Amino acid sequence: MKKIGILALSLLIQATFAQTNRFVYQVTMKPDAGNKNDIKTENAYLDISAEKSMFYSENRLKRDSIMQKNFQSGGARSFNREQMEGLRSNINYSIEKDKKYQKTFYRDRLGRDQYSYEEDRALTWKIFPETTKIGEYKVQKAETDFGGRKWTAWFTTDLPYQDGPYKFSGLPGLIVKAEDSQGDYSFDLMKNYKISEFPTMSQFGNVIKVKRSDFVKQQEKFKTDPMSFMTQGGGGGLRMGNGGQGGQNQGDMRKRMEERVKDEAKRNSNPIELK
Template sequence: MKLIKLLSLLAMPLVMAQQSTRFIYQVTQTPDSTNTEKKTELAYLDADGKRSLFYAENSLKRDSLMDRMRATKNFDRTQMQNLRSNLQFTIEKDLTNQSLIYKSRIGRDNYSYSETPVFEWKILPETVKIGDYQTQKAETRFGGRTWYAWFTQEVPLQDGPYKFSGLPGLIVKVQDDKGDYSFDLMQTKKITEIYQPLNRGQFITLSKSKYRDMEKKMQKDPASFINALRNSGGRGGGNRPPMSPQEMQEMQKQREAEIKSRNNPIELK
């Protein structure tokens, strides 16, 4: 296994008690089953010992850019193109009871659902040092996939990237057995507080099963969701000017291609 140099955390229990920590993961995924090209980007897990937030690095960058655009009233969409992400969700965890809230967007609307995942971890005897941490291997089934995780008790935080948690220590690495998805801890750093994403309207709360049904419908008929966005003017209200017909057409082609390419989700069921 390739070893990655991690930044050590000094006096970790004290750090976790007094302030928040950002764990930076490299996420490697194959979202399109018809294209073996892997997509790689960074994601953050902000945690304070009681709660955590998992989100794409580009989400934070987009929010910062939107703040500047609002301040200058210069909404240049081309600046957002390099900040696209394949991780189009946030996951808020309550670490006291291992519950979470998943938030994402389908079409022009924001949705969320609550979940308390049950991870029946099988802790294996295999150990390996990854970066600065001594880790132990564990196995579980989740979302229709078999997952292998490497956790360290040197960081007393029962959390990890995406929805994964429940092991006796931080998950340093987790990947599925087919190699479609992998999360690898690259760096840690102290932060003053857990990141708060920009509020882009109200969230519609529904069950996970209904949310998955909507995702499947969008996958089969992306045009219906794009048309809903077209009817709204494509900006979602506020002070942003409506899109031109050419902008809308370009966005429609791009969105439909993106939706069709996301045919290998991290959770298969």
């Protein structure tokens, strides 16, 4: 009986650690440098297991779910574009942290492909003795300079995770709040609960692994020539028709795409990372 009890306890402990914990952050952003009164707010998830964590937009998960159901029930005929527009996100990236190897991977879409890079800059924190309380958690102050911004974070040791939203990690506790010195971006922990497993993210197009510096270059190229990213391989040239209706349609498509990307670039002229 004693052995059975120990086995049951062992299985219970394993099941507990095998679970994934979801932390919901409210992300507040001022992405338009020319209009700081245009404040965007949305939720993002930080899902944490013993092996890794994932940070991504709540709206992305909802969009993925709708698209999956759409594909299963008749494709474009049942596609609700208004619903999808309502789920547009300013958090188009996802970030995975590998706990074992202490690596952080950033993934974002450019055109039809997804680009992935390993973060090559270390986070160096300065921890202060100052403490306060945020919600139910006792928190302590820390600061870091990252991506051209000075960040203040408040972390708690009440939760057994050395992690946080976005690329932030490396403190002796979970980050409950992080905000840059300009007040342009902030992450605030709202709630947490357990989920059975990490959700499956939709993977459209190829995943192209690059260095961070190369991704930044590709990102700038996408802003000026988005249509070159709409062919297989990403960043390649797009052959346009020279005449007839096909050529005209492709010309119209290029113009609409360029206008949309330029509009998005203007609305996202104050990115979370300035350098």
